[in-house]
Amino acid sequence: MAAIFALIAAFCFALAAALQQKGQFRLAEEGRRVTGVKSLFRMITVPVWLLGSVVLLVGYGTQGIALGEGRLVVVQPLLVMTIVFALPFGYWITKQFVVRRQVLFTPVGNPDSGVNSAAYLKYLFAIVLVGVPSVLLIIYGTRAKPANKAAIFGVAAGLLFGLSASFAKATIDQLPNGLEDVLSHPEGYMLVGFGLAAFGIQQLSLSTGQFAPAMAAVAVSNPAISVLLGVLLFQERLTRPAWHVLVAALALVAAFYGAYMITAANREREMPDEASADPSDSL
Numbered sequence: 001m002a003a004i005f006a007l008i009a010a011f012c013f014a015l016a017a018a019l020q021q022k023g024q025f026r027l028a029e030e031g032r033r034v035t036g037v038k039s040l041f042r043m044i045t046v047p048v049w050l051l052g053s054v055v056l057l058v059g060y061g062t063q064g065i066a067l068g069e070g071r072l073v074v075v076q077p078l079l080v081m082t083i084v085f086a087l088p089f090g091y092w093i094t095k096q097f098v099v100r101r102q103v104l105f106t107p108v109g110n111p112d113s114g115v116n117s118a119a120y121l122k123y124l125f126a127i128v129l130v131g132v133p134s135v136l137l138i139i140y141g142t143r144a145k146p147a148n149k150a151a152i153f154g155v156a157a158g159l160l161f162g163l164s165a166s167f168a169k170a171t172i173d174q175l176p177n178g179l180e181d182v183l184s185h186p187e188g189y190m191l192v193g194f195g196l197a198a199f200g201i202q203q204l205s206l207s208t209g210q211f212a213p214a215m216a217a218v219a220v221s222n223p224a225i226s227v228l229l230g231v232l233l234f235q236e237r238l239t240r241p242a243w244h245v246l247v248a249a250l251a252l253v254a255a256f257y258g259a260y261m262i263t264a265a266n267r268e269r270e271m272p273d274e275a276s277a278d279p280s281d282s283l
Contacts, residue, residue, distance in 0.1 A: 002070025005062045006078035012059030014085035016052045017215055018093040021206040023049025034207040040200060060195075067165065068172045072234060076165060076226030083212075083219040090211040122233050123167075123190070130163040130225060138201065146208040153205035154217025160198035161218065162225035166233055167191040 023046035024034055032042050043049045066075040134156040141152030170187040182188045205214040 002066045002075055003078055005066035005069065006075045007081055009059045009063035009066060010079045010081040011085050012055050012062065013079065013082045014089050014215065016056035016059060017082075017086060017202070017206060018089035018211070019052030019055060020049050020203065021090075021209075021211055022093050023047075023052060024203075024207050025209075028209075034203065037200065037204075040203055043203065056199075063165070064168060064172060067168050072166060072169060072226050072230035076162060076230075077223040080219050080223050083216050086215040086219070087212060090215070120186070123187075126163060126166060126229055126233060127190075130159050130229075134159050134201075147210045147213050150205050150208040150210035150214035151217040153201055153208075154214045155221045157198045157202035157205060158218040158221030159225050160194050160201065162222045162229060164191055164195040164198060165222075165226055166229045167194070169234065 020043070023043055026046050026048065027033055027042055032039075034040060034042060063075070063079075066078075137152050137156040137159075141149045141156070144152055167187045167190040170185070171182060171191050174182045174185055174187070202214070202218060205217070208214065
């Protein structure tokens with residue numbers, strides 16, 4: 001059941017990202033292109049972007065159900081399917097170019113043990129482990145070309161999404177005790193805080209106009225860091241026999257290679273301007 005909800009979440013995340021980028025195209029056509037953190041607030045005035053945000057919330061909800069039912073190292077790798085759904089959505093909704101080389105494989109694996117919470121010192125270690133590379137990626141990606149910037153920012157967003165999901169495990173475990181119990185623990189605040197940071201960075205990634213590399217980077221970095229955090233924080237392990245572990249590892253390597261191929265094969269599409277707006281495009 002957890003796998004089904006994870007796949008539904010992946011579908012929702014892909015559709016949401018396409019709709020939200022459609023909203024960003026709308027802003028660019030109106031001469032109000034998103035160029036930084038301050039301009040992110042412009043998006044709330046665009047109906048199609050808001051629709052994408054509603055779909056995104058549905059995705060978060062189904063992801064939460066999946067995490068409540070299953071382990072981090074199973075649920076998060078299935079989100080690599082986001083890019084499988086995203087490519088056709090990008091083609092249909094935002095008229096993105098898709099070429100044959102833009103293919104990605106999904107990693108698989110099942111846990112045989114694990115816990116639902118971790119010591120706060122381990123959480124702190126996870127924050128440093130993910131936070132420092134994310135900041136460095138954002139600094140480096142700011143000056144990169146659009147396709148590379150989309151991928152670099154996408155990796156940073158994916159890392160933070162994975163970190164946020166690790167706090168979801170404990171938060172979901174606290175929910176049966178009531179909202180007061182959730183608010184009395186830091187995991188819920190970390191879940192929301194890092195989730196919002198990842199959301200903002202992903203919007204900046206989509207603002208480049210390069211949909212495929214942005215989504216490929218998120219779809220791979222999120223499960224990759226989640227598997228690592230599942231092992232470090234929650235003592236989750238892949239099942240035996242050994243060939244299960246080998247297949248999962250090879251599939252994850254293939255996913256990274258697929259993300260690279262998607263970025264390398266990407267055909268640049270610049271954000272539109274006010275003069276290029278298509279009046280017949282009413283989605």
